[in-house]
Structure formats: structure tokens, C-alpha cells
Amino acid sequence: MRALADEMESPKYAHLERERRWLVDPGARPPLDGLPFVDIDDHYVRGTRLRLRRMADGTSGAQSLKLTKKYDCADALARPIVTAYLTEAEYASLAILTADPLAKRRYRIAEQGVEYSLDVFAGPLAGLEQLECEAADGPALAALQPPSWAAREVTADRRFEGATLAANGLPEEQPWQPS
DSSP states (O other), X not given: OOOHHHHHHSOTTOEEEEEEEEEEOTTTSOOOTTOOEEEEEEEXXXXXXXXXXXXXXXXXXXXXXXXXXXXXXXXXXXXXXXXXXXXXXXXXHHTTSOEXXXXXXEEEEEETTEEEEEEEEOGGGTTOEEEEEEOSSHHHHHHOOOOTTEEEEOTTOGGGSHHHHHHHOOOSSOTTSOO
């Protein structure tokens, strides 16, 4: 039997999500016209590390419902994550929990043989755009060179994590300006 401390450090059913994130100046990136997209509505359950997510494909309208837990860890580039896919009834049961909402449209952009996700935020976070990329292992992630229009890396900046943005809104500085 695993000790609680072991479970918190290395969750049994989690996999490592290896990703990097950058802020984007909307005036510098390529146009998004005609690109496929997914609309994402997140609800970050207050007092937890749980995220309830509804994703709707922009073309077909097909939906995916998920409950995700991202674990805190020392390495911002490799975070343990557990996801459960939900039915509509399960989603509705969880949607009554007190949560901070976040809405965004996610585009897939391929550049120099690398596929990125570009999140264009809506509502109180309108104007914020964030690029992310996942990799299979640490060396591949470290070697990743972002597109020239990626303004500033924020992988380790907790102010730009989804739960923090949902709870606190945008940091005061213009997000794409260098720090």
C-alpha cells in the first residue's frame, strides 16, 4: 500500500504532462481565419486543484467533458495530471460546485514541424493569448524553439496558470511585454 506522502509526490494513476507556455502579442502572430478550433469552458473548483472542462469542436460541435487534477510539483515542465472523462449527467453533478470560470478558444497551429495550441481567451481575460506545446520527454521539451511571434515564456509563472487566471484575472502589466 502506498503512503499518502508517496501518493501526493507521485500519484499512482497520473501521467506527466510535459509542456511549455508563452504569451503571444496578438498583433504579431499569424492570422487565425479558417483554422480549426475548439471552444473550451473551464471551471476551476475553488480550494482544490480540480478543473471541470467542456470542449466543443468548432466545426462539428462534438463535445468532450472532463474532470482533471493537476498536481503541484517542483518541475513546472513536467506536472503529474489525472483526467477522467465524464457523461453529461456526471458533468452536471459536478458543475454545481463553487468554481472560477475561464473561457477560451483553442486553435492548432503547426510551425516548423511542431504543433502548438494557441489559446485566445474570452470574457474578463479577453486580449490574452497563450501558446503552448507538449513534448514526449524532457530533452525534446527543452530543445523546443518557439515561433518568432511567441513573446515571453511563462511556463514557470504561476500568474499565467489557468486556475490563477480564473481566480485573479490578468496581471497588471501588458502580458506580451518582456519582463
